[in-house]
Structures are given as C-alpha cells and as structure tokens.
Amino acid sequence: MPRSRLLPIRKPIDYRVILVVLAVYFTLVFNSGILGHFYDILGQLGDYDRGFAISAPFVLILAALVVFTPFSFRYLFKPFFVSLIMLSALAHYGMVKYGIVFDRGMMENVIETNQLEAFSYFNLTAALWFVATGLLPALILIVVPVRYPETILHGVGQRFVMIAVPLVMLGGIAGFYFKDYASVGRNHKVLGKEIIPSNFITGTIQLIKRRYLYADMPFRKIGEDAHIVAKAHEDKPTLMFLVIGETARAQSVAANGYGRATSPFTSKIDGLVAFQNVQSCGTATAVSVPCMFSPMDHAVYDGEAARHSESLMDVLSHAGVRVLWKDNDEGCKGVCDRVPTIEISPKDFPEECALGTCFDEVMLRQLDQQVSDKAENQLIAFHLMGSHGPTYYKRYPDAQRAFAPDCPRSDIENCSTQELVNTYDNTIRYTDYVVAQLIAKLKSYQDRYNTVLLYVSDHGESLGEGGLYLHGAPYMFAPDEQTHVPMMMWMSEDYQASREIEGDCLSSAARDAAFSHDNLFSTVLGAMHVSTGLYQQKKDILASCSKPVLEAALDMSGTLQRN
Known part of the structure; x- marks a missing residue:
C-alpha cells in the first residue's frame, strides 16, 4: 500500500x-x-x-x-x-x-x-x-x-x-x-x-x-600590612563569632519592631543590641556576601573586581588572626577560598539533615574542637541556611514550629498568606534560637577569651508584597523587604571593658543611626584589633562609641566652642 x-x-x-x-x-x-x-x-x-x-x-x-x-x-x-x-x-x-x-x-x-x-x-x-x-x-x-x-x-x-x-x-x-x-x-x-x-x-x-572580559584580570592581594594591635591592659585574646544570616528581613524580626514573638531567645540575653536601620549591599547572596567582605562600598562595588581580589577573611589572616569559615548555605562566593573552611555535608550529620538540607544547629557541632586552645585572636564565620526559600519549611525542626499552620511546600504562591507568613516567621524564630545558642557557647569560653558576636543577614525577602516573592530584584527597584536586614551584636563584659565601649552610646546608635553592609569590613577589623590602611574608623560601628573616641570628640567640641 x-x-x-x-x-x-x-x-x-x-x-x-x-x-x-x-x-x-x-x-x-x-x-x-x-x-x-x-x-x-x-x-x-x-x-x-x-x-x-x-x-x-x-x-x-x-x-x-x-x-x-x-x-x-x-x-x-x-x-x-x-x-x-x-x-x-x-x-x-x-x-x-x-x-x-x-x-x-x-x-x-x-x-x-x-x-x-x-x-x-x-x-x-x-x-x-x-x-x-x-x-x-x-x-x-x-x-x-x-x-x-x-x-x-x-x-x-x-x-x-x-x-x-x-x-x-x-x-x-x-x-x-x-x-x-x-x-x-x-x-x-x-x-x-x-x-x-x-x-x-x-x-x-x-x-x-x-x-x-575580566578573565585575565590579575588577582589582587589586599591588607598585607595588617597586624594585630595589642592593648596593654588586655589579658585575654579575642574570640569573635561572625554570623552571616540568609534571607532574613528586618520587617519580620521582633527585635526590629515586628509584632510577633520571632526573637524570644535573644530578647532574654543581657547586653544584646539590635540595630534598627541596616541596608544590604545587594538582594541576592551572590552579590551581598562578596560585597560585605570587600573594602568597596555598595556605591562603587564591582563584583568582578571583588572576585579577583582577597577579602576580609584574607586580611584577618594576614594580621595573624586564626580564621575559620563554616558554611551551611550555598558556598561563600569566593570570600573564604584561601582560608580554612568547613562545608556542612548532610551525610555527616543525618540527624540534623533529614530533609536534604541541614538545620543551622549543626553549626554548633564539634565547635569546642574548632575553637583554638592557644592564646590567639580567633574569628569563626558561620554562613547560615537561615530563611532560604522557597522551601522555608525545611529550615526549622518540628520542635521549633511555633507558628501554625505553616506551608510545607515549595510552590509558596499557592499557600495562604497566613501560612506563608507563619512558615517564614518560624525560620526567623529558629535563627534567633541558633544565634542565642552561639552566644551561650561564647559565654562558656569567657575564661579564655574576650568574646563578641556580630550577626547580620545578607539580604531580605518578599512574601507577596506588591506581587513579589523571594528576592533578587534589581537593587534600584527592590522593595524595602529585600534590602532592610536585621543586625545584632553581643559583647562579653570583659570584651566591652577591653575596647572601652560605652554601652548607652551603642544602644543609642543602634536605635537611631543608619548603617549598612559597608560598615562590616571596618567594624570586624576594629573588633579584632587589626590595624591596616584599609581600615576606616568612621565606618567602624564600635569605634564611634569607644571611650577614647568619645573623649576626643568632646575635647574637640570644647576647643571649637572656646575659639
């Protein structure tokens, strides 16, 4: 046929x-x-x-x-x-x-x-x-x-x-x-x-x-002049926990004025300061993390220049600070490539990683062995999974499900608004729990170290406001939900005394002043007593509230008035 x-x-x-x-x-x-x-x-x-x-x-x-x-x-x-x-x-x-x-x-x-x-x-x-x-x-x-x-x-x-x-x-x-x-x-x-x-x-x-176009750009070393400036009255080295949050927005944090109890653990910690007005450098991890660890400000930040340059972690290492990066997210975006790094693997912690990703409590595992026994300044950076979407429900264990009903699915646009908010708020509350646990750990090291913790999120998140979900909007068009991020700091009494930090001044600055990721680089250098030409005192949050700086400013004001 x-x-x-x-x-x-x-x-x-x-x-x-x-x-x-x-x-x-x-x-x-x-x-x-x-x-x-x-x-x-x-x-x-x-x-x-x-x-x-x-x-x-x-x-x-x-x-x-x-x-x-x-x-x-x-x-x-x-x-x-x-x-x-x-x-x-x-x-x-x-x-x-x-x-x-x-x-x-x-x-x-x-x-x-x-x-x-x-x-x-x-x-x-x-x-x-x-x-x-x-x-x-x-x-x-x-x-x-x-x-x-x-x-x-x-x-x-x-x-x-x-x-x-x-x-x-x-x-x-x-x-x-x-x-x-x-x-x-x-x-x-x-x-x-x-x-x-x-x-x-x-x-x-x-x-x-x-x-x-930048493939042949030479790699640039920075901060090779960095060194630790020891204070005569200090009898202990400094141990700092630098906690990089993921996708946490200030609008959902009780410490930033949110109406729900999403900060129940850190709110009980004496001396913890929550900064109310902090802006991120970007709206995605790939931009914000390299930016905040770069000496470049957001206004002039060049991602490729940062990619072909050392970071804050390298500068600390040059100074002689013992550094360690622990990652439970999607990598450090180049900022930890040249320093000791631990990437959390689900197969190593099956109890904390039952859903394919690990709860951030895993960051506390083996921490005692990772904190140096030597009398040396040390910084450990923790890159949290935090509130990474859209599978928010995988970011907290059942024991930390405080707000219900939540949204146990990835197509979050098909959840009710209340379910979505409940799920996201659970992630914020769980991060608050992890930060509180890290502070508790620092307190256990106070006999050997002057201890300090700084937490800041890399960017925020949209939960349906204006029809937007997740993050990554172009910065110039991005809503405040994606750029206004939480930041918290805690210092031991010995650390605060060694730096001569005026607590009332810092609390006032946290409440009234405006900060951004641009402040991180110099604040961490200052917190670790590192001197380098890259350091800018005006961007160091702690320096503006140190007793010597305040006294110098007062003396200058008196001199100007007399003149």
Whole structure:
C-alpha cells in the first residue's frame, strides 16, 4: 500500500506564518506579566490615550518579529525556537509566581545556584506550568513541517520584508505615542527588564561579557600590612563569632519592631543590641556576601573586581588572626577560598539533615574542637541556611514550629498568606534560637577569651508584597523587604571593658543611626584589633562609641566652642 494512504500528508506551513504565531505567543503568554504591569501603571494614571493602551501588545508582537526573523533560517529555526520556548517558560514561571526579574544580577544568582537549591524550586505546579507553556508548544513546533524559501535570494528578500515592515509599523506607532512610551518607560524602568526573552538573554550576555572580559584580570592581594594591635591592659585574646544570616528581613524580626514573638531567645540575653536601620549591599547572596567582605562600598562595588581580589577573611589572616569559615548555605562566593573552611555535608550529620538540607544547629557541632586552645585572636564565620526559600519549611525542626499552620511546600504562591507568613516567621524564630545558642557557647569560653558576636543577614525577602516573592530584584527597584536586614551584636563584659565601649552610646546608635553592609569590613577589623590602611574608623560601628573616641570628640567640641 502506498505510504500516502498509511499516513496523511501534512502540508508544510510557511516559516513566516510560524514566526507570526511565535511572536503572538510570546507576547500574549510569556509577556502577559509585563502587559499586566503596563496596564496597572496606566490605571494609576487615570487619564490616558486609549490608542496608546491598545498599541502595547502590537508593539511587542512587531518587535518580536524583528528580533526573531534572523533566526528563521533552515537548520537553525527549530533548534533555536524550541530552546527559546522552554527557557522562556521557566523564566515566565519565575516572574509570574515570584515576581523575579531576570537581569544580570539574577542570572549570576541562577548560575551560581547549587543543585540542591535549584531542585527546591521545582514542584508539581512548576512542572505543569512548564509542560503546558513550554514543552507542548516546543513539541508542536518540532513535528510541524516548515516550508522555507526555495532559493537563498528569495529567503534574503523575504526576511528583509519581515524585518522592514514591522520596523515601519513600529515607526508609525512611535510617531503617535513616542512621548507616552518615553514617559512610562522613564518613570518605570523595570518594565524593560520584564520582557521575555530579552531580559534573561541580555542578562546572560552581560554576565558572560563581565566574566570573560575580566578573565585575565590579575588577582589582587589586599591588607598585607595588617597586624594585630595589642592593648596593654588586655589579658585575654579575642574570640569573635561572625554570623552571616540568609534571607532574613528586618520587617519580620521582633527585635526590629515586628509584632510577633520571632526573637524570644535573644530578647532574654543581657547586653544584646539590635540595630534598627541596616541596608544590604545587594538582594541576592551572590552579590551581598562578596560585597560585605570587600573594602568597596555598595556605591562603587564591582563584583568582578571583588572576585579577583582577597577579602576580609584574607586580611584577618594576614594580621595573624586564626580564621575559620563554616558554611551551611550555598558556598561563600569566593570570600573564604584561601582560608580554612568547613562545608556542612548532610551525610555527616543525618540527624540534623533529614530533609536534604541541614538545620543551622549543626553549626554548633564539634565547635569546642574548632575553637583554638592557644592564646590567639580567633574569628569563626558561620554562613547560615537561615530563611532560604522557597522551601522555608525545611529550615526549622518540628520542635521549633511555633507558628501554625505553616506551608510545607515549595510552590509558596499557592499557600495562604497566613501560612506563608507563619512558615517564614518560624525560620526567623529558629535563627534567633541558633544565634542565642552561639552566644551561650561564647559565654562558656569567657575564661579564655574576650568574646563578641556580630550577626547580620545578607539580604531580605518578599512574601507577596506588591506581587513579589523571594528576592533578587534589581537593587534600584527592590522593595524595602529585600534590602532592610536585621543586625545584632553581643559583647562579653570583659570584651566591652577591653575596647572601652560605652554601652548607652551603642544602644543609642543602634536605635537611631543608619548603617549598612559597608560598615562590616571596618567594624570586624576594629573588633579584632587589626590595624591596616584599609581600615576606616568612621565606618567602624564600635569605634564611634569607644571611650577614647568619645573623649576626643568632646575635647574637640570644647576647643571649637572656646575659639
């Protein structure tokens, strides 16, 4: 029997028709989010040109045709668009469900995400979303026969028209509504970062350019002049616990004014100071951690320069401080690469790591053996798992589930607001418990050391406010929930006396003054009695409340008044 009778003959579809269908699909499906945002903005304006509003989807369709057409050649067409559809489906899910914006910073965060963290984002909703919007359309494109131009000359001519006609039409729309688009775009720059697939493609290109343009950048040593300045009246070395929190926002911490009891353990500790106004350097770990351990301020921070440079941990080591980094998160982002490091492995602590990731109590394990018996200054940095989402429910043990019902799932957008808040608040409360346990440990070492603890989170988190979830928003557009972070400090009486810290002054500064990750570098150097040209006294939180500095300021004030 002839083949034509066994299988129906499918008539090939002209590639230009498929290009139009793809442009429409990307606009109405993958870019539904930006269209919704655009119309929300117009709705807030009250009075606007209806033609301007109607033109928006057509602008996206025409622009997509211009961009898509160069990739419509035989042998490139299907592989390119199949890949683009599936990647766009993943990006679309992240944007719609979590409000993620895929700029360069977010792509850096995506690339540096470890396998375990990546899997935490996958759930049934995400799988169904990917199948419906990505996999099925891609399969349809694969099986549909495509008719291409018969000759190269015809192909070039057709594609010239496919680009020229939309450009002319875009020019016509611009002639009518350029001022409107310019005004909305200028006042809402985030819209340009919401267009799929240009956002994640542009972000990836920018990241690759930065990575490879800086590939030959020489590695820079810093703080080689660092040395410990001993105080004559000190009879004990200093032991500092530097605790780097993960994804904790100040708005959910009772010590920062939150109405729920999320700080019940540290609130019982005498002398603990909670700073009320602290801003992060970034909205993702990949930015914030290298930034806070760099001598560069947020305003001039260059991630690649930091990547090719030593960090605060190196400077402390140069000075002769015994340093150790303990990591229960997703790595130190380069800041601990040259110092002793312990990465917590679930297989080593099965009791604390039953859910695939480890509860932060694991940081206390074997700590007595890790604290030096020698009379030397020592700093141990603890990188917590903290409140890492979206699987917040995996960050605390059952015994620490104080707020219920919680949300035991990763597709947090499908939880009720109260369930989500309960789950997140449990993580904050559990971190408070771990910090209190670390302070208790420090107290047990007071016979040998002057002890101090500094806790600060790397960035905050959105829990649905303004339609945003998780973190990683571009800093200039990021809400306060992602940049306002908690910071706490505790000092033993002997340490406070050795540094001559005025407690009332520090409490007042914590309540009224503004600080940021920019203060961490010099504050830690000062706390560990390290002198180096990199140290800046004005950024050292403790220095501003030390008795000698206060007395010098008082003397200078009196002199100025007399003059």
